[in-house]
Amino acid sequence: MEAHRQAHMGVLTPAARRVLDTAAELFYGQGINAVGVDLIAKRAGVTKKTLYDRFGSKETLVAAYLRERDERWRAWLTAEVEKSPPADRALATFDALAEWVRRENPRGCGFVNAAAELPDAGHPARQVIADQKHWLRGYLRELCEQAGVAAPDELADELLLLHEGATVLNGLSVVTDPVGIARRLARRALERART
Amino acid sequence: MEAHRQAHMGVLTPAARRVLDTAAELFYGQGINAVGVDLIAKRAGVTKKTLYDRFGSKETLVAAYLRERDERWRAWLTAEVEKSPPADRALATFDALAEWVRRENPRGCGFVNAAAELPDAGHPARQVIADQKHWLRGYLRELCEQAGVAAPDELADELLLLHEGATVLNGLSVVTDPVGIARRLARRALERART
DNA sequence: TGACGACTAAACCGATCTGTTTAGTCTAGT
DNA sequence: ACTAGACTAAACAGATCGGTTTAGTCGTCA
Numbered sequence: 077m078e079a080h081r082q083a084h085m086g087v088l089t090p091a092a093r094r095v096l097d098t099a100a101e102l103f104y105g106q107g108i109n110a111v112g113v114d115l116i117a118k119r120a121g122v123t124k125k126t127l128y129d130r131f132g133s134k135e136t137l138v139a140a141y142l143r144e145r146d147e148r149w150r151a152w153l154t155a156e157v158e159k160s161p162p163a164d165r166a167l168a169t170f171d172a173l174a175e176w177v178r179r180e181n182p183r184g185c186g187f188v189n190a191a192a193e194l195p196d197a198g199h200p201a202r203q204v205i206a207d208q209k210h211w212l213r214g215y216l217r218e219l220c221e222q223a224g225v226a227a228p229d230e231l232a233d234e235l236l237l238l239h240e241g242a243t244v245l246n247g248l249s250v251v252t253d254p255v256g257i258a259r260r261l262a263r264r265a266l267e268r269a270r271t
Numbered sequence: 272m273e274a275h276r277q278a279h280m281g282v283l284t285p286a287a288r289r290v291l292d293t294a295a296e297l298f299y300g301q302g303i304n305a306v307g308v309d310l311i312a313k314r315a316g317v318t319k320k321t322l323y324d325r326f327g328s329k330e331t332l333v334a335a336y337l338r339e340r341d342e343r344w345r346a347w348l349t350a351e352v353e354k355s356p357p358a359d360r361a362l363a364t365f366d367a368l369a370e371w372v373r374r375e376n377p378r379g380c381g382f383v384n385a386a387a388e389l390p391d392a393g394h395p396a397r398q399v400i401a402d403q404k405h406w407l408r409g410y411l412r413e414l415c416e417q418a419g420v421a422a423p424d425e426l427a428d429e430l431l432l433l434h435e436g437a438t439v440l441n442g443l444s445v446v447t448d449p450v451g452i453a454r455r456l457a458r459r460a461l462e463r464a465r466t
Numbered sequence: 467t468g469a470c471g472a473c474t475a476a477a478c479c480g481a482t483c484t485g486t487t488t489a490g491t492c493t494a495g496t
Numbered sequence: 497a498c499t500a501g502a503c504t505a506a507a508c509a510g511a512t513c514g515g516t517t518t519a520g521t522c523g524t525c526a
Contacts, residue, residue, distance in 0.1 A: 089502065107388045109304035112483060123504055124485080130502095134484065188439055189387035192379060193302045209445040233452045236445070241436025244383055250404040250431070257428045261456060264463065284472065307513060318474055319515075325472095329514065 092130040094120040100141050104186050108138055108193045138190070139200040145186050146208045152176055153215070162222035166235060167266055169216065170259035173239060177246045177255060184247025185240065212236060225269040238262050287325040289315040295336050299381050303333055303388045333385070334395040340381050341403045347371055348410070357417035361430060362461055364411065365454035368434060372441045372450060379442025380435070407431060420464040433457050 088096060098120040102111040113134055117124045131137040156172035157165045183189065187205045194201055216239075217232035225231050242258035245251055283291060293315040297306040308329055312319045326332040351367035352360045378384065382400045389396055411434075412427035420426050437453035440446055 091503065106390050107304060109302060110388065110390075113485080114482080123506085125487090125505085126503060128485065183390065184383070184387060185439075188379070188383070188443070191443065192384035192387045193305065195301050195305075195378065205443070206445065209443055213445060230452075233446050233449075234456055237436040237440055237449060237452050237456070238432070239436075240439050240443075241432040241434075244380075244435050244439050245432055248383070248386065248400075248404055248435075250401070250408060251428050254428075254432060257425075257432050261429055261432070261460065264459070265456065268459065286473065308515080309512075318476085320475085320517090321473060323515065 089130065091120070091122045091126050095122055095127050095130060095137070096140055096144065099137055100145065103138065103141050104145075104183065104189070108190060113137075135200055138194075139204050142187060142190055142201050142204040142208070146204060146211075148180075149176065149208075150211065157219065162219075163224065166216065166219040166223050166231075167259070167263055169219065169235070169239070170242070170255060170262055173242060174255040174259070177243060181243060181246060185243040188240070188244060209236075212239065220269075223266065223270065225266070227269065231265060231269050234265050235262055238265075284325065286315070286317045286321050290317055290322050290325060290332070291335060291339065294332055295340065298333065298336050299340075299378065299384075303385060308332075330395055333389075334399050337382065337385055337396050337399040337403070341399060341406075343375075344371065344403075345406065352414070357414075358419065361411065361414040361418050361426075362454070362458055364414065364430070364434070365437070365450060365457055368437060369450040369454070372438060376438060376441060380438040383435070383439060404431075407434065415464075418461065418465065420461070422464065426460060426464050429460050430457055433460075 095116060099111075099116050102116060102119065113124060113127060116137075117127045120127075127137070131140060153169060153172050153176070156175070157168045160168040187208050190201055191205050196202070213232055213236045216235045217228050220228035220231045220235070238258040238261055242255045245254035245257075251257065290311060294306075294311050297311060297314070308319060308322060311332075312322045315322075322332070326335065348364060348367050348371070351370070352363045355363040382403050385396055386400050391397070408427055408431045411430045412423050415423035415426045415430070433453040433456055437449045440449035440452075446452065
């Protein structure tokens with residue numbers, strides 16, 4: 077009779093905290109399928125028993141990793157964006173993205189990478205990935221409305237595509253400053269949509 | 272004393288052909304690290320001995336898979352694009368992309384997905400991935416010149432980003448018709464660059 | 467005839483995979 | 497004093513991983 081379901085991982089035990097931090101680093105840096113639970117447990121200074129008592133399965137741990145990454149991204153993005161006046165916020169998402177990828181995304185989008193490794197539609201992480209993208213699209217749409225554009229849905233689609241393109245290109249070192257390119261295109265799209 | 276290095280896989284033995292086709296399907300569909308050589312050999316109706324005699328290692332097989340995918344993509348893209356007059360070709364790459372992703376890319380870009388799974392810079396597949404992206408950027412630049420734009424380098428960066436964004440979004444089913452969105456943005460960027 | 471290349475069949479290797487089990491320690495709260 | 501929960505230690509399980517080895521068959525070409 078183990079506990080192992082901390083609801084939505086609101087508060088983690090110290091060992092669980094270490095496991096999740098270690099897993100996040102290894103999963104993002106080496107890929108999900110390339111990292112075994114033994115390695116995670118060892119690096120976190122925890123036994124496999126503890127890991128399984130806290131998280132139940134590798135699948136669940138993967139989902140928890142992505143959920144927390146999503147939370148960090150949302151918190152960062154909204155905090156940065158809200159420093160700007162409403163009319164500038166849609167474009168400000170690209171400035172927030174620039175700093176984010178510089179610090180946390182040397183290997184592309186963690187969600188896109190995870191989706192590449194988890195083709196099974198039933199994997200619990202898939203829902204987290206879908207939520208992340210839908211949230212971003214909804215948030216961009218909201219910011220487009222705040223910017224007073226005529227067709228916020230279409231513009232949100234465009235900005236989302238620019239976000240994804242910049243993030244993925246950033247991990248491929250084929251072009252310098254992909255976020256700058258995306259920002260340039262976004263600025264023009266916004267100007268165009270406002271007139 | 273095995274042969275196992277067919278130069279650039281110009282001509283493959285029947286068994287090698289089956290192995291490569293099977294590997295391509297499994298690697299793209301399930302992810303590279305999720306597919307073992309035993310499964311590939313079994314599905315191809317070949318022994319592991321044969322697989323290793325022909326390809327030498329899994330790494331090499333992965334590189335061969337990506338190389339052939341790249342060749343197919345280049346052949347398709349150039350053939351489609353050259354149906355259009357030079358001035359329209361840069362935009363026509365998005366029409367070629369639309370059909371390509373419909374047929375071959377339900378799970379996003381095979382190269383981006385592979386990069387997500389192969390963090391090791393020394394992996395032979397990494398060079399193939401880099402080549403693919405650089406070639407596409409160069410080709411887009413060439414088409415931008417043919418379209419007579421003032422700054423082909425900048426526009427090529429933008430079109431490349433739109434290609435990548437559309438391809439990755441296509442595998443995430445968060446937006447309908449991502450290639451159409453990218454094409455719309457590309458058309459505007461081209462119009463703008465021509466005036 | 468003889469040699470070579472492509473191939474099958476299947477055992478074998480050590481390592482690693484996700485996950486479980488048993489046994490026991492330590493600490494905080496009641 | 498008792499208990500419940502968080503944790504360590506380490507063995508165990510069966511499957512699979514990438515890769516090798518030995519042995520042998522078949523067809524082609526010289």
